[in-house]
Amino acid sequence: MSLSSSRFTAALVAGALLASPAFAQAQKPAAPAAPAAPAPAAPAGQPAAPQGPMKVDLQPSQPQWTKVCGKDQAAGKEICYTTRDFGAKADQPPVLALAVYDVKGDDIKIVRFLMPVGLMLRPGFRFAVDKGPVTEGAYEICFPNGCFAEAKVKKDVVEAAKKGTNMAVSVKNQANMEVVFNLPLAGFGAAFDGPAVDPKVLEEQQKKLAEELQKRAEEERKKLESQQPAAPAAPAAPK
Numbered sequence: 001m002s003l004s005s006s007r008f009t010a011a012l013v014a015g016a017l018l019a020s021p022a023f024a025q026a027q028k029p030a031a032p033a034a035p036a037a038p039a040p041a042a043p044a045g046q047p048a049a050p051q052g053p054m055k056v057d058l059q060p061s062q063p064q065w066t067k068v069c070g071k072d073q074a075a076g077k078e079i080c081y082t083t084r085d086f087g088a089k090a091d092q093p094p095v096l097a098l099a100v101y102d103v104k105g106d107d108i109k110i111v112r113f114l115m116p117v118g119l120m121l122r123p124g125f126r127f128a129v130d131k132g133p134v135t136e137g138a139y140e141i142c143f144p145n146g147c148f149a150e151a152k153v154k155k156d157v158v159e160a161a162k163k164g165t166n167m168a169v170s171v172k173n174q175a176n177m178e179v180v181f182n183l184p185l186a187g188f189g190a191a192f193d194g195p196a197v198d199p200k201v202l203e204e205q206q207k208k209l210a211e212e213l214q215k216r217a218e219e220e221r222k223k224l225e226s227q228q229p230a231a232p233a234a235p236a237a238p239k
Contacts (some may be wrong), residue, residue: 053170053178058086060184061094062209065191066202078104081112082192086183091216096169096181097146100158100192109158111137112150113169119179120172125149129157129164129185162189 062084069080081101085094101110115125124138137151161167169181 053180055180057182059090061085061087065187067191067196069196080196098183108152110150111153114146115149116146118174123172126170128168129160130166132160161185162192
C-alpha cells in the first residue's frame with residue numbers, strides 16, 4: 001500500500017523503513033535550530049562562568065500523535081511507527097520530528113529524529129526520558145531540510161517513553177555549544193499501543209494542515225508588507 005503524502009519531512013522517506021505519510025511536508029522545510037547566544041564576557045581578571053546548555057521547549061505541531069503501519073516487502077514484516085512533529089509554537093512550522101519504529105517480532109526498536117540543519121554531526125546526539133538514563137545516537141544522512149538521526153533501543157526505553165512526560169534531546173550547534181530540545185510525551189503511550197490511522201484519513205488531515213500553514217504564512221507576509229514604510233517618491237526630472 002502507498003504511504004506517501006505531503007508533510008514536514010519528505011526527506012525521511014529516503015531513510016525510513018517504510019514510506020511515511022506522517023513524515024512529509026515538503027512545502028515547509030525544517031527551520032534550523034537557533035544558535036545559542038554567546039555568554040557575556042567576564043570582567044577583566046575574573047574567570048568566565050561556565051555556560052550551561054541552551055534549552056528549547058518545543059510544542060507539538062499536531063493535535064495528537066500519529067501511528068502508521070505497513071509491511072516491509074523486503075523483510076516480510078509489519079512495521080509500525082508512532083510520530084509527531086514539534087515546533088517553537090503549535091501554529092509555526094516544525095523544527096524537529098520524532099518517530100518510534102516497532103518492527104513486529106523484533107526486540108530492538110528504532111528512535112528516529114529529523115533534526116534541523118546547522119548542527120554538528122560528529123558528536124551525534126543524546127536523549128533521555130525525564131530523569132532516566134541517557135541514550136546515544138548517530139546521524140545517518142542529511143537533506144536540505146534536515147538530517148536523519150537515530151538510535152536502536154531496547155523495549156525498556158520505549159516503555160519509559162510511553163509513561164514519561166518529557167524527552168530531552170541534546171545536540172551541538174555550530175558554535176560547539178549544547179542545545180537541548182524538550183519534547184512533551186503526553187499521549188505517546190496511548191498512540192503507540194493504539195490502532196493505526198487509516199492512510200486516507202491521514203492524507204486528508206495533512207492536506208488540511210498544509211493549507212492552514214500556507215494561509216498563516218500568507219497572512220504573516222501581508223502583515224509584514226503592511227508594516228513596511230512606503231517608498232519615497234522619485235524626484236522630478238530637471239527641465
